[in-house]
Amino acid sequence: MQPAGSVSSSSAPPAAPSTEARPLPAWIVEVVLPIATIAGLFLVWEAVCRAFAIPAYIIPAPSAIWTATTELPGNVAWHTLVTTKTVLLGFLVSVLVSLPLAVLLTSSPIVAAAIYPLLVLTQAIPKVALAPILVVVLGTSELPRVVVTFLVAFFPLVLSIASGLVSVPPELIELGRACRANKWTELTRIRLPYAVPFIFSGLKAAVALAVVGAVVAEFVNAEAGLGYLIQTSTAFFKVQLAWGALIILSVMGIVLFQIVVAVERVFFPWSPGIDKPAV
Amino acid sequence: MIEIENVSKHFVSRDRDRIAALSDVSLSIRRNEFVCLVGPSGCGKSTLLRLVGGLIPLSRGRVVIDGRPVREPRAETGIVFQTPTLLPWANVLDNVLFPLKMMKRLTPESPKRAMRLLELVGLAGFERKYPRELSGGMQMRVGICRALVHDPDILLMDEPFGALDALTREELTLELMRVWREQPKTVLFVTHSIPESVMLADRVVVLSPRPGRVAEVIPVSVPRPRQFGMEALDEFQRAAGRIRQLIFGAARGTLH
Numbered sequence: 001m002q003p004a005g006s007v008s009s010s011s012a013p014p015a016a017p018s019t020e021a022r023p024l025p026a027w028i029v030e031v032v033l034p035i036a037t038i039a040g041l042f043l044v045w046e047a048v049c050r051a052f053a054i055p056a057y058i059i060p061a062p063s064a065i066w067t068a069t070t071e072l073p074g075n076v077a078w079h080t081l082v083t084t085k086t087v088l089l090g091f092l093v094s095v096l097v098s099l100p101l102a103v104l105l106t107s108s109p110i111v112a113a114a115i116y117p118l119l120v121l122t123q124a125i126p127k128v129a130l131a132p133i134l135v136v137v138l139g140t141s142e143l144p145r146v147v148v149t150f151l152v153a154f155f156p157l158v159l160s161i162a163s164g165l166v167s168v169p170p171e172l173i174e175l176g177r178a179c180r181a182n183k184w185t186e187l188t189r190i191r192l193p194y195a196v197p198f199i200f201s202g203l204k205a206a207v208a209l210a211v212v213g214a215v216v217a218e219f220v221n222a223e224a225g226l227g228y229l230i231q232t233s234t235a236f237f238k239v240q241l242a243w244g245a246l247i248i249l250s251v252m253g254i255v256l257f258q259i260v261v262a263v264e265r266v267f268f269p270w271s272p273g274i275d276k277p278a279v
Numbered sequence: 280m281i282e283i284e285n286v287s288k289h290f291v292s293r294d295r296d297r298i299a300a301l302s303d304v305s306l307s308i309r310r311n312e313f314v315c316l317v318g319p320s321g322c323g324k325s326t327l328l329r330l331v332g333g334l335i336p337l338s339r340g341r342v343v344i345d346g347r348p349v350r351e352p353r354a355e356t357g358i359v360f361q362t363p364t365l366l367p368w369a370n371v372l373d374n375v376l377f378p379l380k381m382m383k384r385l386t387p388e389s390p391k392r393a394m395r396l397l398e399l400v401g402l403a404g405f406e407r408k409y410p411r412e413l414s415g416g417m418q419m420r421v422g423i424c425r426a427l428v429h430d431p432d433i434l435l436m437d438e439p440f441g442a443l444d445a446l447t448r449e450e451l452t453l454e455l456m457r458v459w460r461e462q463p464k465t466v467l468f469v470t471h472s473i474p475e476s477v478m479l480a481d482r483v484v485v486l487s488p489r490p491g492r493v494a495e496v497i498p499v500s501v502p503r504p505r506q507f508g509m510e511a512l513d514e515f516q517r518a519a520g521r522i523r524q525l526i527f528g529a530a531r532g533t534l535h
Contacts, residue, residue: 178378
């Protein structure tokens with residue numbers, strides 16, 4: 001790893017030009033670069049809005065969005081909290097359902113053949129269309145929102161856990177059998193630990209989808225939440241506030257995703273993180 | 280100690296054909312004997328190994344170990360596979376201790392025993408490393424320690440050095456012989472390599488192509504302790520020559 005200071009030496013060209021690019025330090029690649037990219041994007045956005053005098057109801061400038069969103073900080077924070085609750089509950093239900101479901105799916109081909117069509121059916125139903133129907137069935141409470149969030153988020157999680165459970169090398173299963181393991185110990189001591197990288201890849205997809213699911217649910221039935229805020233503020237032409245809610249939703253998605261990444265790194269440091277971007 | 284009596288094994292393929300893997304194999308292995316199974320690919324060497332390990336059911340005949348027919352995996356058998364198949368989430372020490380944990384036989388002395396085994400294969404100081412930090416040869420050494428940790432009386436090895444480079448392979452062959460001298464076991468060792476089989480074995484069992492049958496059992500009279508360089512000995516050449524003749528002679532016979 002190169003020390004951070006060595007990067008600046010590129011200002012003085014080396015005597016013998018090397019074709020080999022020096023690797024940047026990890027903290028620059030992982031933290032500084034993404035932040036710099038996003039900051040740059042906002043700067044360009046602001047500049048374009050001002051230079052071409054784009055009307056705020058079409059695309060508001062970041063500064064205008066900031067002003068509108070921070071005008072009533074308590075209000076926005078309340079909506080954010082409500083949505084976060086729905087997202088987390090839906091995500092939690094997804095995890096609680098997906099784990100046993102994946103175990104069941106991989107337990108026998110007959111069970112898999114029986115359950116799989118049902119799973120595909122839940123994915124074939126358009127969630128936006130289902131949401132109002134669920135409100136009628138379940139009432140105008142938190143419940144239909146959590147159910148919609150769950151339905152949007154759980155499918156990739158089930159699939160990745162299931163593929164993790166079946167991707168255990170056959171020799172490892174034989175080792176378990178040679179150690180006289182029963183099905184339960186095989187599952188808990190070999191299959192599940194082996195599936196951890198797969199489970200986390202599913203969790204990352206599920207947490208991002210949970211945000212989508214919660215907003216969809218809020219569009220249909222809510223008295224609070226960022227989805228509700230976007231709907232009401234666009235209805236009253238408070239476009240800046242809608243954009244603010246949109247940005248908060250994106251940040252929420254990123255933060256939740258990074259929390260999952262951090263949990264994997266801290267508790268399962270041996271996991272290769274199978275879906276790291278190839279830099 | 281191990282009696283393989285008229286064992287046959289067939290598999291049912293996807294299109295419901297019966298494929299004979301082994302046909303009427305009989306073999307008697309003495310306690311603490313080192314026996315190598317050699318034969319062309321698909322002759323059922325690994326199948327025979329798994330039958331002795333009780334990992335798969337046999338179709339006909341029986342395997343008797345110490346007077347008891349094998350019906351399920353036996354606690355006193357250790358297995359080494361072609362790939363190290365270590366647990367990626369456990370460090371070297373925990374990988375070695377894994378069979379004891381699975382069989383609920385972990386005692387306060389177990390880690391000491393595991394450390395002694397690791398020392399025996401030259402891995403002292405690596406017990407806290409994770410598998411992906413080790414080379415292929417080191418991983419295989421851990422796999423061997425894992426197979427020995429519960430002090431089994433039978434060690435089944437399924438082409439354990441097949442995936443290693445030639446130098447590591449020689450190194451591990453010597454190490455295995457040292458381990459076997461210090462902790463005698465009945466070893467059944469599957470390999471593709473004729474020199475390796477002669478170097479290691481008391482007797483080499485040559486299997487014929489599918490369905491596998493015992494073509495011949497060749498006693499190896501090369502004196503022990505063995506080392507590389509002994510390949511030039513007459514005893515070595517005779518045994519290796521005979522095995523080669525049995526394997527390639529038969530193949531040539533089917534060509535003409």
